[in-house]
Amino acid sequence: MTKKIIYSVRPFREEFIEKMKEIAPDYSFQTEVASDELSEIEVSIGWNREYQEEVFASDHLKWVQSISAGVDNLPLNEFADKEILLSNASGIHVESISEHVMGIILGYSRGLFQAQRAQLKKEWLGSAIHYQALEDQKLLIIGTGHIGKKLAQHASVFGLECIGINTSGHPVEGFKETYPLDRLKEILPKATIVVNILPLTDQTKGLFDAKVFEAFDEEAVFINVGRGPSVKTADLITALEHGELAFAALDVFEEEPLAEDSPLWEREDVLITSHIAGQTPHFQTKFMDIFLKNLQSYIENKELEVNEIDLNEGY
Amino acid sequence: MTKKIIYSVRPFREEFIEKMKEIAPDYSFQTEVASDELSEIEVSIGWNREYQEEVFASDHLKWVQSISAGVDNLPLNEFADKEILLSNASGIHVESISEHVMGIILGYSRGLFQAQRAQLKKEWLGSAIHYQALEDQKLLIIGTGHIGKKLAQHASVFGLECIGINTSGHPVEGFKETYPLDRLKEILPKATIVVNILPLTDQTKGLFDAKVFEAFDEEAVFINVGRGPSVKTADLITALEHGELAFAALDVFEEEPLAEDSPLWEREDVLITSHIAGQTPHFQTKFMDIFLKNLQSYIENKELEVNEIDLNEGY
Numbered sequence: 001m002t003k004k005i006i007y008s009v010r011p012f013r014e015e016f017i018e019k020m021k022e023i024a025p026d027y028s029f030q031t032e033v034a035s036d037e038l039s040e041i042e043v044s045i046g047w048n049r050e051y052q053e054e055v056f057a058s059d060h061l062k063w064v065q066s067i068s069a070g071v072d073n074l075p076l077n078e079f080a081d082k083e084i085l086l087s088n089a090s091g092i093h094v095e096s097i098s099e100h101v102m103g104i105i106l107g108y109s110r111g112l113f114q115a116q117r118a119q120l121k122k123e124w125l126g127s128a129i130h131y132q133a134l135e136d137q138k139l140l141i142i143g144t145g146h147i148g149k150k151l152a153q154h155a156s157v158f159g160l161e162c163i164g165i166n167t168s169g170h171p172v173e174g175f176k177e178t179y180p181l182d183r184l185k186e187i188l189p190k191a192t193i194v195v196n197i198l199p200l201t202d203q204t205k206g207l208f209d210a211k212v213f214e215a216f217d218e219e220a221v222f223i224n225v226g227r228g229p230s231v232k233t234a235d236l237i238t239a240l241e242h243g244e245l246a247f248a249a250l251d252v253f254e255e256e257p258l259a260e261d262s263p264l265w266e267r268e269d270v271l272i273t274s275h276i277a278g279q280t281p282h283f284q285t286k287f288m289d290i291f292l293k294n295l296q297s298y299i300e301n302k303e304l305e306v307n308e309i310d311l312n313e314g315y
Numbered sequence: 316m317t318k319k320i321i322y323s324v325r326p327f328r329e330e331f332i333e334k335m336k337e338i339a340p341d342y343s344f345q346t347e348v349a350s351d352e353l354s355e356i357e358v359s360i361g362w363n364r365e366y367q368e369e370v371f372a373s374d375h376l377k378w379v380q381s382i383s384a385g386v387d388n389l390p391l392n393e394f395a396d397k398e399i400l401l402s403n404a405s406g407i408h409v410e411s412i413s414e415h416v417m418g419i420i421l422g423y424s425r426g427l428f429q430a431q432r433a434q435l436k437k438e439w440l441g442s443a444i445h446y447q448a449l450e451d452q453k454l455l456i457i458g459t460g461h462i463g464k465k466l467a468q469h470a471s472v473f474g475l476e477c478i479g480i481n482t483s484g485h486p487v488e489g490f491k492e493t494y495p496l497d498r499l500k501e502i503l504p505k506a507t508i509v510v511n512i513l514p515l516t517d518q519t520k521g522l523f524d525a526k527v528f529e530a531f532d533e534e535a536v537f538i539n540v541g542r543g544p545s546v547k548t549a550d551l552i553t554a555l556e557h558g559e560l561a562f563a564a565l566d567v568f569e570e571e572p573l574a575e576d577s578p579l580w581e582r583e584d585v586l587i588t589s590h591i592a593g594q595t596p597h598f599q600t601k602f603m604d605i606f607l608k609n610l611q612s613y614i615e616n617k618e619l620e621v622n623e624i625d626l627n628e629g630y
Contacts, residue, residue, distance in 0.1 A: 146538030
């Protein structure tokens with residue numbers, strides 16, 4: 001009999017491996033596989049490009065559980081062709097990303113990043129600092145899923161008014177107004193803080209281009225914790241240079257790591273973080289909440305209980 | 316007849332001067348006074364040390380409305396001797412200070428200050444960043460007045476557990492537990508984030524000294540938005556050097572501006588802000604809310620309706 005392998009690109013604590021064994025006693029959990037085992041991988045936690053060709057060559061792979069919320073880097077067409085199930089890790093990063101965004105909103109609004117730059121020059125700014133009241137800001141959240149909803153909840157306690165944008169414009173709890181994505185340019189001038197949390201799809205690739213930045217309020221802050229390729233970096237830099245917006249906080253980039261010669265590094269109106277918004281100390285626990293639920297339903301009836309990706313939509 | 320003067324150390328918008336005239340038509344509002352007018356000042360908005368001697372020499376001064384919440388820099392003993400009323404501006408800065416503190420808590424917990432330091436070196440940190448979940452932190456708020464309560468409200472939405480310390484240890488809404496100030500050292504080890512918001516009094520001067528820092532959790536963050544002289548800076552630096560706490564964010568200092576040769580500037584485990592936590596764009600509106608209420612009651616019966624300071628307690 002062929003071995004059935006659950007392959008994972010990363011290790012998990014013993015307590016979770018024990019739980020996998022209880023649910024799926026016939027499967028072997030492996031973070032390393034010999035070359036002759038690649039064809040025996042039936043479930044993959046994360047995706048290893050080096051193994052891709054051999055794994056696809058066999059017909060054993062049935063389910064991929066992505067470790068991240070975004071699945072745009074995965075071979076979705078091949079998964080669709082081969083009827084491989086795909087689930088993502090959406091939900092795990094909700095608190096972390098919302099806290100990251102609120103940290104940027106508060107830090108910018110209270111002049112903390114400006115203060116830290118002054119500190120490095122031993123400069124006492126006194127009141128020569130940019131500050132603004134949160135209650136005067138309007139927050140446009142582009143993407144009203146789990147993260148967007150949590151962010152609206154966090155922001156509301158500070159009196160921030162939250163407007164949402166999603167594909168269809170359907171109303172979402174916690175948002176005063178919601179609009180469809182195709183009205184983005186028309187809605188942007190209303191906002192002083194603009195947060196992109198959209199996944200990367202054909203519709204969102206290059207979405208933030210010169211024309212979109214032209215529609216920004218010149219005092220506005222742009223925060224991208226969605227996907228790097230949703231923003232045309234060169235257009236963003238031009239827009240900042242022309243004063244079409246005031247500040248950008250970027251956690252994701254068209255290319256990562258950000259190239260050392262990128263002009264973004266030196267801009268005082270840019271805060272760069274290294275794709276860390278989703279980092280959470282409770283990753284394993286939260287991830288296994290999703291994976292073990294899906295493993296149970298997969299074993300029972302080859303279906304996924306939560307977070308299944310529609311391979312045609314890409315999210 | 317002698318003129319009656321309301322002197323102010325700073326100007327206010329015409330709309331507010333109009334309102335003062337309506338309430339107190341017999342008084343002249345002046346931001347500048349000739350030397351022979353100093354004896355005619357009956358009400359002072361803010362305090363001008365240069366005028367102090369001459370103002371005290373006459374018996375016309377009846378009421379000082381402080382522009383800040385802290386009144387420790389004012390001649391409280393002379394006010395008491397001469398039965399001069401004193402009111403402060405407590406309440407105005409509530410949102411600003413709470414937003415400042417939350418900006419620090421979130422910025423530190425999401426690694427944003429570390430990220431900005433890395434950016435200036437064009438360094439892509441990847442996941443080599445310190446981050447922590449807010450829901451795992453315990454926030455000790457020392458001072459449970461207006462600001463402390465607002466902070467507890469802001470913090471709770473992120474799942475932070477809030478413990479309070481006040482003079483008597485009386486319970487306060489929004490705090491899970493409250494303790495009296497004399498139990499500070501015993502309570503400190505429970506906290507991972509410690510915020511000082513206390514006014515400066517005989518009891519709080521030099522409160523944060525070597526022995527108090529010894530009681531901190533070594534992972535803890537200390538945030539001072541209260542008063543500079545409540546902290547013995549040299550003891551804080553030693554404590555940071557010995558790893559008795561992890562990070563300090565200081566908005567107030569024993570001497571301001573902070574001296575250029577202070578070792579605090581260069582510490583990576585210190586964030587310096589230049590006494591800006593209370594800066595608010597709505598200062599005039601909020602301040603006049605307090606002052607005009609008091610002016611009304613002062614005109615009617617020589618009493619202050621809100622924010623009167625007990626000159627024996629000093630707050």
